[in-house]
Amino acid sequence: MSKNFEVATLLDYYGMLLTDKQREAVEYYYNDDLSLGEIAENLEISRQGVRDSIKRAEAILFEAEEKLCLLKNSRKLEEGLKIIREKIDVIDDLNIKRYRSNDINESIKIILAELEKLGEM
Amino acid sequence: MSKNFEVATLLDYYGMLLTDKQREAVEYYYNDDLSLGEIAENLEISRQGVRDSIKRAEAILFEAEEKLCLLKNSRKLEEGLKIIREKIDVIDDLNIKRYRSNDINESIKIILAELEKLGEM
Numbered sequence: 001m002s003k004n005f006e007v008a009t010l011l012d013y014y015g016m017l018l019t020d021k022q023r024e025a026v027e028y029y030y031n032d033d034l035s036l037g038e039i040a041e042n043l044e045i046s047r048q049g050v051r052d053s054i055k056r057a058e059a060i061l062f063e064a065e066e067k068l069c070l071l072k073n074s075r076k077l078e079e080g081l082k083i084i085r086e087k088i089d090v091i092d093d094l095n096i097k098r099y100r101s102n103d104i105n106e107s108i109k110i111i112l113a114e115l116e117k118l119g120e121m
Numbered sequence: 122m123s124k125n126f127e128v129a130t131l132l133d134y135y136g137m138l139l140t141d142k143q144r145e146a147v148e149y150y151y152n153d154d155l156s157l158g159e160i161a162e163n164l165e166i167s168r169q170g171v172r173d174s175i176k177r178a179e180a181i182l183f184e185a186e187e188k189l190c191l192l193k194n195s196r197k198l199e200e201g202l203k204i205i206r207e208k209i210d211v212i213d214d215l216n217i218k219r220y221r222s223n224d225i226n227e228s229i230k231i232i233l234a235e236l237e238k239l240g241e242m
Contacts, residue, residue, distance in 0.1 A: 016188040067137040068189065073242055077198070080239045084205070087228040091212065099220045107208040118201045121194055 001051060003030065010061040013070045022057035025050050077118070085115055122172060124151065131182040134191045143178035146171050202240055209233065 008030040015023050024043060028034040029050075040047045065071050088111055095104045129151040136144050145164060149155040150171075161168045186192050209232055216225045 014189075068135075068191065070189065070191075076242060077239060080235045083235050084232050087232045090228045091225050094222060094224055099222070101215060101220070103215055104212050107211045111205050111208045114201045114204050118198060121197060 001036070001054070004058070005030070007058055007061060009071060010065055013074070014061050014064040014068075017060055017064055018057050021045075022053050022060070025053040026057045026061075029054055077121070081115055081119055085112075088112065088115070122157070122175070125179070126151070128179055128182060130192060131186055134195075135182050135185040135189075138181055138185055139178050142166075143174050143181070146174040147178045147182075150175055198239070198242070202236055206233075206236055209236070 007026065011023070011026055011030065015026075018026070021043065025039055028039040028042060029036075034042070036047050036050050039050045043050065045053075088108060091104070092108050095101055095108070128147065132144070132147055132151065136147075139147070142164065146160055149160040149163060150157075155163070157168050157171050160171045164171065166174075209229055212225070213229050216222055216229070
């Protein structure tokens, strides 16, 4: 069974769509790097049961991303916010060095606070 | 059976998590305002079957939102982008009327393009 490390990232987004057993198996496997045998022992199920749980969980995670695009959209959001923040810094810098407008300064502060909030989403 | 119109909105976000039959039943009921009897005729299932499909679909939609918060986050994103756009307009206006900086103008153009892209997400 080969590991696809995208799974660990998808787990952050869609972990709540899995059953407890599926989520535990995937976490042990991808986050804690346990072997199928070790996971089987921890969950008190067969090695084949672990394998099946992980396979099923992976299918659910990839299907969820294909349908809902949370990861793709989150990356898009991150990129967009980064560009906006860079350009706000350019304006801020020009304002500090040249124009010294309090109104621009106030607007920049509010924009930065909003960017911060959106970055935490 | 009472109608909760949040369902129509959730359908836009999570419709792909439903089976074809569930989605069709909910669309007929919420978007086209058909009666259970009319939907039963269209889908060639019983009235009770329609009722069950809609109830099951509603449960899936609300559970998906509770777990994934797509609608809640989309509203947050919309609000944040609106505030940023308003403050960019303030800066743009000041720049046009007072400072006439090409560098600020260029940065604003790029920011507005990014805001537009994020608004379409």
